[in-house]
Amino acid sequence: MAKSITQEFVKGLWDEIPPFRLVLGLCPALAVTKSVQDGLGMGMATTFVLLCSNMLVSLLRKVIPPKVRIACFIVVIATFVTVVELVMQAYTYPLFLSLGIFIPLIVVNCIVLGRSEAFAFKQPILPSIADGLGIGIGFTLSLGALGAVREALGNGTLLGHSIFGAGFEPFAFMQEAPGAFVGLGLMLALMNLVGKK
Amino acid sequence: MGDYLVLAISAILVNNILLAQYLGNCPFLGTSKKMETAVGMAAAVVFVLVMAGLITWIVNTFVLQTLGLDYLRTIAFILVIASLVQFVEMFLKKSIPALYAGLGIFLPLITTNCAVMGVCLINVNEEYTFIQALVSSFAYAVGFGLALILFAGVRERVLLGRVPRPLQDTSIALVTAGIISLAFFAFKGMV
Numbered sequence: 001m002a003k004s005i006t007q008e009f010v011k012g013l014w015d016e017i018p019p020f021r022l023v024l025g026l027c028p029a030l031a032v033t034k035s036v037q038d039g040l041g042m043g044m045a046t047t048f049v050l051l052c053s054n055m056l057v058s059l060l061r062k063v064i065p066p067k068v069r070i071a072c073f074i075v076v077i078a079t080f081v082t083v084v085e086l087v088m089q090a091y092t093y094p095l096f097l098s099l100g101i102f103i104p105l106i107v108v109n110c111i112v113l114g115r116s117e118a119f120a121f122k123q124p125i126l127p128s129i130a131d132g133l134g135i136g137i138g139f140t141l142s143l144g145a146l147g148a149v150r151e152a153l154g155n156g157t158l159l160g161h162s163i164f165g166a167g168f169e170p171f172a173f174m175q176e177a178p179g180a181f182v183g184l185g186l187m188l189a190l191m192n193l194v195g196k197k
Numbered sequence: 198m199g200d201y202l203v204l205a206i207s208a209i210l211v212n213n214i215l216l217a218q219y220l221g222n223c224p225f226l227g228t229s230k231k232m233e234t235a236v237g238m239a240a241a242v243v244f245v246l247v248m249a250g251l252i253t254w255i256v257n258t259f260v261l262q263t264l265g266l267d268y269l270r271t272i273a274f275i276l277v278i279a280s281l282v283q284f285v286e287m288f289l290k291k292s293i294p295a296l297y298a299g300l301g302i303f304l305p306l307i308t309t310n311c312a313v314m315g316v317c318l319i320n321v322n323e324e325y326t327f328i329q330a331l332v333s334s335f336a337y338a339v340g341f342g343l344a345l346i347l348f349a350g351v352r353e354r355v356l357l358g359r360v361p362r363p364l365q366d367t368s369i370a371l372v373t374a375g376i377i378s379l380a381f382f383a384f385k386g387m388v
Contacts, residue, residue: 031219078272178379185371192363
């Protein structure tokens, strides 16, 4: 592992961008991307948890016995998720309401646990921070992009501003569950097409 | 009795955990390539989800709420689920090896299955009674199994088709899931 810190950071933005390249953390990607705002909010909450848990797991990697590591990771992650939950409830209440059950569910977001297991447990603190931040920002961008597509087509707006004019008939389909699946599938196909090696 | 039936139908079909509530999608895509693994996962989820639903309900009502520790809910629930999964795994290994061989590899995956945690949270948020929590946990789990097995069946056929390269694997799976989800969408307004 001779990768530089910058490389660890950058890989999260394209090479391993979740949820497209790393097919993990699909539930929030599908559920909270009805609008750009929700997508970005969820992404930022996840980034915070990912960053903090990577940092702490990396610091504790010599102390945690390998046999019970998963349980330890979960406790660390759950702690930060509770922090996020309380902070969001206090300062961004409307966002807290619209994300609802998906905030506590960051605990079981496979991306966070996956990064602890696959990366932070084996690496020193600086690369772990870079990795957590990179993957987190990548995830935020993906959710924002999917949110933009779904909000634009499903509601005719972007961040609440009308973009297509009054004559536009929104596809209600894109706002509902089926649209989420199809939208994510097609974006994944687009990524494959563009990033073909 | 009628109320419970409505609750069950709405949890299985109308608010299907996978296709309408978007929970548990990682195992949904991960274990649906073959029918066998899909059935194994579905069975494991039914088993764990019912137990987790009941235990978290008890923990929430008698421990967290009595002591005013609501803010610890996330941590408490995930610990209950993680230790329950571990316990079930050890128990099955010792006493019912045949079942363990069938479910074995799927059990650890369930800890991070957000459907389990999600249903536990729904039960609490909706302030269900004990019996309602039991019915809803079971019905959500059955809905999960139903969607997973249906999806695995469709996906086995898709494997035989000629799919354009960029769409292969996960991408076509998501589009397929979208179409199945559209079918389930028709149940909206039933309850």
